[in-house]
Amino acid sequence: MTEPGTLASEPLFGLPLAELWFGLVFFIFGTFLFLDGFDFGVGILFATRDSKHEKERLLDAIGPFWDGNEVWLVVFGGALFAAFPSIYANLFSRHYLLMFAILAALGLRGLAPEMYEQRDDASWKTWWGRAFVVGSLATPFLIGLFAANWLLGATTIVTLPGIVVGLAVVALTVVDGVAFLRLKTRGELRESLATDGYRALAAYLALVVIALGALYATTPGLRSALLSPLVVGLVVVTLVLAGGYALATARDRYYLAFVAVAGLVFSLVGVVAGSMYPLIDRASGLAVEDAIVSTLPLNVMTIGAGLLLPLIFVYFGVLYSVFSGPIEAGESY
Amino acid sequence: MVDPIAASRLQFALTTIVHIIFPVVSMGLAPFLVYFTWKDIRTGKAIYEQLRRFWTKIFAVSFAVGTVTGLVLEFEFGTNFAAFSTIAGELFGGPLALEGMMAFMLEATFLGIFVFGRERVSNLVYFVSSVAVGLGTWLSATWILIANSWMQTPRGFEMVMENGQSVVNLVDPIAAYLNPRFPWMFVHMQNAAVESVALLMAGIAAYYVFRHHVWENPIQHPEFWEKTLKVALVALLITAPIQAIQGDAYGRHVADTQPQKFAAMEAVWETESYVPEYLIAVPTDLDSLFDPRAKELFGIGIPGMASWLASGGNAEATIRGLESFSTEAPPVAIVFWAFRIMVALGFWFILLALWGAYRWWRGELLEDDLLHKALMGSSLLGFLAVEVGWIVTEVGRQPWVIQGVLKTTDSVSPGLTGTEATFTLAGFAGGYALLLILYTYVVVRLVRSGPPTRDELAAVESPTTEEAVSVDD
Structure with missing residues (x-):
């Protein structure tokens, strides 16, 4: 037990809390990108399907999940705000228009399927489908x-x-969407999605190489970080997982392919976090150690997150197991 | 170009005014949904399944829209109020993070099961899901109101110099989170949400009951709408009096803790005792509308009543006037009139509840066309009361964003330009107008398509062979 008095002066159990929260913020970001990523991927694949029946299948597949997945972005914002308030303020105000563009895009994504379902006339469906x-x-x-x-x-x-x-992230979400849909559909639709997955994966790998090259060329301050064992290791892991994904998809091992995508997403987020550390904001030159909130609120948040995050995984476990397996015909859940 | 401070304030006002509608629907509907689910499972009566399914659809749409509009507010603390977030983030960020982790996650995941999973889970799991969704919405309100109430009555902190800036340092999380305002605000808000939804339900139900019984234009599910009307009236009968009684005590608490806000609510400029309460004030010229002053108002004032309210029973008590504060006064006209509209609506809701109850008791609930019309006309007034109530709270605390600690004008992002801020403000004005139109469109369509018919209820329980044939592999 930690005495109430020491909660204000010492980090909980003497843990390196600043690093832990830096990792946690990116872990939450990665979880958002993996989970809502398949919703985005499904939305992009929506454009590639012509039959009304298949489009409905795609919407049905993400129906119970997308709202919960999007909440990870809310939690990412909250965790960054709570643990690194000055970074939250700096970063969000510096990228002012970009943040609102993200919100507008997310709003459109959330609203469009809701509207799409409302009416049956063709032009209505066409336009909300496009949105x-x-x-x-x-x-x-x-x-x-x-x-x-x-x-x-x-x-x-x-x-x-x-x-x-x-x-690259767009390509990755398509891979993610394919992996998810192959768990959730059957028959011809499931078969035809495999090709979309391979193409998106090839595009993702090519874009990652270009992105790393562009980062190396444009930002001298990042060069040593990009060549660090961690980043190089994660790039190797990405290649291995990409091979694993392709193999799993070819052999119809749907769960394995989905897990491989999770690995790809967390590797990408790991590259970003790993090459950023020990800084948390290159623009202002702030390091993780400098930007972390003071000990008392950090300890309070650590206790809160320590109790709540396991519960959240239980909720998601329940949700995903209730809706496991392909959606049967005649059932929109 | 609007100046970035004014544009940020306007944008935050606009985005909160629109956002609050959706949580009010979900928080207010939550107890009804738990009740309908419970009755559905216990009695197996079709009417409760209809009630549950009909109102769940409206809940789900409101939740989806509320997720996006809520995310906007969270982001705005960083984008537009970076100075505030840097200064107060240590205390303010925590509740927002905890809201996401404790409340929003619970609500969003179990909502998936609640909306889509009836056929996939047992009765018990389904009922637990309805409770989890309801609990999630109310816990969400808890953390958001902790954050807001702390700004009204800040406690448990000290100001410390950090990097050449005076910032808030948390010293006692319990004192900060359970600050004096929190319980008042929580009860007032949650009760208002249930009351607003009860009025909405009663108004819609009254329309169909009126059509069927008074207008004699038969509708498909008369018993569904009669039941809705009765359930809503019971809820209104409980919540409307609580709102007024609790609101009265809440007012005294505001007078104690935020005297400047209270003076603005009463438009008292000079410190006085035996201050009258203008229950009905009529602006006789533009001056009294835009610059109300209690002493010059034309209306019905009860002598000593404002003093009596502020002190809890002493008609001769002194109310501190706006001129006695060293800071500028909040926009008095907005606060004064918004407060009066809220109070008037509160009394009107009590009257409606009593009127409905009386007719019901006399067995005339389905025939009183005037009552039906009054309920129809009042269906959105609960939301109006919530809006003006929040305007009293938020405009009334100006010029402070954190009472006595930080002014709103000092909390805007330093690097923000007028062009950027004006651009997004215009974007929100257009985008949110469209959003409200589409939301209304969807809700109206859901209402007009009515509850699922008995045949549709039966279809779900036993899938027909026709549907089984359409399997595509």
């Missing part, structure tokens, strides 16, 4: 742009590495 695709495409692109700009310490919205990373 769904645009929202699902723009959100991961802008989030990739944001993450890259954060890493670079960019003060402008449009940067070359930012755009490449944005495109």
Whole structure:
């Protein structure tokens, strides 16, 4: 037991809490990107399907999940705000227009499927279908742009590495969407999705290489970090997982493919976090150790997160197990 | 170009005014949904399944829209109020993070099961899901109101110099989180949400009951709407008096803790005793509308009543006037009139509840067309009362964003330009107008399509062979 008095003066159990929260913030970001990522991917794949029946299948597949997945972004914002308030303030105000662009894209993604279901006439469905695709495409692109700009310490919205990373994240969400849909559908739809997955994966790998090259070329301050064992290791892991994903998809091992995508997402987020550390904001030169809140609120938050995060995984476990397996015909859950 | 401070304030006002509608729907509907689910499972009566399914659809749409509009507010602390977030983030960020982890996650995950999973889970798991969703919405309110109430009555902190800036340092989380305002605000808000939803339900139900019984234009599910009307009236009968009684005590608490806000609510400029309460004030010229002053108002004032309210029973008590504060006064006209509209609506809701109860007791609930019209006209007034109530709270605390600690004008992001802020403000004005139109469109369609019919209820329980044929592999 920690005495109430020491809660204000010493980190909980003597843990390196600043590093722990830096890791936690990126872990939450990665969870968001993996979970809402398949929703974005499904939204992008929506554009590639012509039959009304298949489009409905795609919407049905994400129906019970997308809202909960999006909440990880709310929690990412909250955790960053609570643990690194000055970074939250700096980063969000510096990328002012980009943050609102993300919100607008997310809003469109959330609203469009809701509206799509409302009416049956063709032009209504066409337009809200397009809005769904645009929202699902723009959100991961802008989030990739944001993450890259954060890493670079960019003060402008449009940067070359930012755009490449944005495109890479889009490709990754398509891979994610394919892996998820192959768990949730059957028959012809499931078979035909495999090709989309391979193409998106090839695009993702190519874009990651270009992104790393662009980061190396444009940001001298990042060069040593990009060549660090951690980052090199994560790139190797990415290649291995990409091979694993392709193999699992070819052999119809749906769960394995989905798990491989999770690994790909966390590797990418790991590259961003790993090459950023020990700084947390290159633009202002603030390090993790400097930007962390003082001990008492940090300890309070650590206790809160320590109790709540395991519970959250239980909730998601319950949700995903209730809706496990393909959606049967005649059932929109 | 609007100056970035004014644009940020306007944008935050606009985005909160729109956002609050959706949590009010979900917080207010939550206890009804738990009740309908419970009755559905216990009695197996079709009417409760209809009630549950009908109102769950409206809940789900409101929750989805509220997620996005809520995220906007969270982001705005960083984008537009970076100075505030840096100065107060140590205390303010925690409740927001805890809201996400403790409340929002619970609500969002179990909502998936609650909306889509009836056929996949047992009765018990389904009922637990409805409770989890309801609990999630109310816990969410708890953390958000902790954050807000702390700004009204800040406790448990000290100001410390950090990097050349005076920032808030948390010293006692319990004192900060359970600050004096929190319980008042929580009860007032949650009760208001249930009351607003009860009025909405009663108003919609009254329309169909009126059509069926008075207008004699038969509708498909008369018993569904009659039941809705009765459930809503019971809720209104409970919540409307509580709101007024608790609100009265809440007012005294405001007078004690935020005297400047209270003076603005009463438009008292000079410190006085035996201050009258203008229950009904009529602006006789533009001056009295835009610059109300209690002493010059034309209206019905009860002598000593404002003093009596502020002190809890002493008609001769002194109320500190706005001129006695060293800081500028909040926009008095907005606070004064918003307060009066809220109070008037509160009394009107009590009257409606008593009127409905009386007719019901006399067995005339379905025939009183005037009552039906009054309920229809009042269906959105609960939301109006919530809006003006929040305007009293938030405009009334100006010029402070954290009472006595930080002014709103000092909390805006330093690097923000007028162009950026004006651009997003215009974007929100257009985007949110569209959002409200679409939301209304969806809700109206859901209402007009009515509850699921008995045949549709049966279809879900036993899938027909026709549907089984459409399997695509």
